[in-house]
Amino acid sequence: MTSWPDFTAVLEEKLNLLPEPVEISSIKQFEDTLEALNLAVELTINKHVPETRQSPFTKRWWTKDLSSLRKTAVTLARTVNRHKSNMDHPSHKSYRLARNAYSKKI
DSSP, X not given: OOOHHHHHHHHHHHHHTSOXXXXXXXXXXXXXXXXXXXXXXXXXXXXXXXXXXXXTXXXXXXXXXXXHHHHHHHHHHHHHHHTTTOXXXXXXXXXXXXXXXXXXXX
């Protein structure tokens, strides 16, 4: 939703207002330069990047780790299904462990 041409134009204007670049020779000079640069970027973002609200339907507790665990459990479930007649197949134990790890994280 951001108009990038407008964003870059305003950012360019704000950066042109900053003093010409010079070799930084002290920590104070570095911090002042960094603060001025951050302020220019922050003001541009506040002006041109619209704020979004999180959907009420999102699962805020869901993580990438849970996605990975679920994918592993589902893949192993398919393997177990292929070997359902052989209960001694190692995939059954792997699936139980993966399913338990996923269940504990939820």
